[in-house]
Amino acid sequence: MSEARRPARRSGQKPGGHTGRNTAPRQTRRPTQSAVDPARTAARDVLRAVRERDAYANLVLPALLRERKLDSRDAALATELTYGAARAQGLLDAVIADAANRPVDEIDGSLLDVLRLGAYQLLRTRVAPHAAVATSVDLVRAEFGSGRAGFVNAVLRRVGERTEDEWIDRLAPDPERDPVGHLAFRYPHPLWIAQAFAHALGADAGELAEVLAADDARPIVHLVARPGVITAEELALVTGGEIGPWSPYAVHIEHGDPGRLEPVREGMAAVQDEGSQLVARALTLAPLIGEDKGRWLDLCAGPGGKAALLGALAALDGFAVDAVEPVEHRADLVRKTARDLPVTVHVADGRDSGLEPGYDRILVDAPCTGLGSLRRRPESRWRRRPEDVADLVKLQKELLGAAIGLLRPGGVVLYSTCSPHVSETVAVVSDAVRRHGVEQLDTRELLPGVPKLGDGPGVQLWTHRHGTDAMFMAALRKPVE
Numbered sequence: 001m002s003e004a005r006r007p008a009r010r011s012g013q014k015p016g017g018h019t020g021r022n023t024a025p026r027q028t029r030r031p032t033q034s035a036v037d038p039a040r041t042a043a044r045d046v047l048r049a050v051r052e053r054d055a056y057a058n059l060v061l062p063a064l065l066r067e068r069k070l071d072s073r074d075a076a077l078a079t080e081l082t083y084g085a086a087r088a089q090g091l092l093d094a095v096i097a098d099a100a101n102r103p104v105d106e107i108d109g110s111l112l113d114v115l116r117l118g119a120y121q122l123l124r125t126r127v128a129p130h131a132a133v134a135t136s137v138d139l140v141r142a143e144f145g146s147g148r149a150g151f152v153n154a155v156l157r158r159v160g161e162r163t164e165d166e167w168i169d170r171l172a173p174d175p176e177r178d179p180v181g182h183l184a185f186r187y188p189h190p191l192w193i194a195q196a197f198a199h200a201l202g203a204d205a206g207e208l209a210e211v212l213a214a215d216d217a218r219p220i221v222h223l224v225a226r227p228g229v230i231t232a233e234e235l236a237l238v239t240g241g242e243i244g245p246w247s248p249y250a251v252h253i254e255h256g257d258p259g260r261l262e263p264v265r266e267g268m269a270a271v272q273d274e275g276s277q278l279v280a281r282a283l284t285l286a287p288l289i290g291e292d293k294g295r296w297l298d299l300c301a302g303p304g305g306k307a308a309l310l311g312a313l314a315a316l317d318g319f320a321v322d323a324v325e326p327v328e329h330r331a332d333l334v335r336k337t338a339r340d341l342p343v344t345v346h347v348a349d350g351r352d353s354g355l356e357p358g359y360d361r362i363l364v365d366a367p368c369t370g371l372g373s374l375r376r377r378p379e380s381r382w383r384r385r386p387e388d389v390a391d392l393v394k395l396q397k398e399l400l401g402a403a404i405g406l407l408r409p410g411g412v413v414l415y416s417t418c419s420p421h422v423s424e425t426v427a428v429v430s431d432a433v434r435r436h437g438v439e440q441l442d443t444r445e446l447l448p449g450v451p452k453l454g455d456g457p458g459v460q461l462w463t464h465r466h467g468t469d470a471m472f473m474a475a476l477r478k479p480v481e
């Protein structure tokens with residue numbers, strides 16, 4: 001068995017046990033785990049949790065940084081390395097496989113995590129190459145001993161022999177013959193996702209590089225100022241943030257933990273992507289036939305960001321919102337998020353909620369692949385599978401059909417996804433129009449002042465154009481007989 005394939009020794013065992021064939025040069029320095037760089041140790045541990053337990057890096061990392069009390073410099077480095085390596089995994093793996101002369105699935109996972117971190121530093125950061133290699137070798141030596149450290153040392157030295165562009169020239173598909181494949185390699189995304197984006201862009205497929213690059217940019221935090229409680233101007237003043245360009249409730253903050261901001265702790269504001277704010281607002285602006293009697297429904301409500309914004313807007317007019325969520329702990333999150341608002345939470349399947357029909361306005365913010373918010377969830381692009389789409393589309397169609405059944409004649413349903421995949425967006429909407437005879441409204445008119453919304457009638461937001469998640473939305477009105 002090669003060093004690279006040797007099963008990981010359980011953590012907690014002392015380093016220095018039998019390591020089998022040792023192909024590495026003799027090493028005299030044996031760092032202990034505690035002596036190894038805390039930022040890189042944290043990054044390695046998060047990548048391991050993502051790989052072994054399907055954990056979410058953006059949940060595990062902040063908890064781990066708090067628990068280990070990393071200072072702000074180490075915390076920033078750990079964050080950059082973890083998220084950067086998680087996002088770039090496809091490119092890093094191709095380079096590592098070439099440098100190691102074997103497929104990455106033949107490399108022990110614990111070593112692969114460190115190789116990904118090391119390769120990321122070598123190719124995509126200004127960390128000095130000797131530091132990138134030495135710290136990676138130290139991580140492995142402290143845990144597994146010199147044999148495996150020698151393997152990591154050799155592979156990373158080979159990785160460092162070329163720049164990122166040189167590796168792309170060597171390994172990426174030819175840009176003339178396979179332009180989408182080339183871009184998917186250069187701006188690391190699975191090919192099927194790059195193809196789905198190109199399809200959704202249609203005539204604007206020339207923007208694909210910008211779409212993919214936007215997923216790699218560090219997202220800034222968007223806050224929503226709760227209507228009727230605080231204005232965006234006041235929130236920007238209190239937080240030192242910038243007023244968002246499109247939603248009247250949005251404030252952007254570049255730095256800091258939003259959970260520590262007083263308006264967030266007091267429930268006057270919350271973290272919410274500006275695109276999500278536009279979705280909730282669009283529902284409230286849609287023209288009904290007949291009077292709005294103030295019966296609103298959010299059919300897929302968890303964790304409750306849009307339900308809370310709808311609730312706050314409903315409260316201004318003395319209206320009320322029902323919120324449906326089948327997953328108990330997510331229903332709890334809705335209750336928490338929308339506390340003090342006229343929002344009633346129902347734990348139920350939206351396809352068969354048992355609610356009384358006759359709603360004026362319904363939001364179907366359907367479960368989806370989430371391909372529109374990959375920048376916020378670093379590892380998710382590598383976890384999603386194209387096979388996921390068909391099951392989600394079936395559920396999306398059923399939920400939209402159920403919502404139309406709950407609308408009163410002249411009422412409006414707003415269908416939205418945090419995905420631009422056309423099977424989840426325009427195809428679901430066309431199916432509903434065909435099957436249920438609803439009228440498609442020009443959704444662009446429900447986002448006043450927002451530019452570049454395409455040909456309609458649905459709206460596709462794009463991160464590279466609008467700075468929001470790539471939300472899709474379409475407003476459908478039930479005809480009056």
Ligand SMILES: C[S@@+](CC[C@H](N)C(=O)[O-])C[C@H]1O[C@@H](n2cnc3c(N)ncnc32)[C@H](O)[C@@H]1O
Binds near residue numbers: 301302325326
């Ligand atoms: C995209 S999320 C909604 C996000 C939410 N609107 C917000 O702004 O916080 C989709 C939600 O639909 C829920 N869901 C899944 N299956 C459902 C079903 N059959 N009926 C209703 N909701 C469902 C999921 O649990 C998830 O909480």
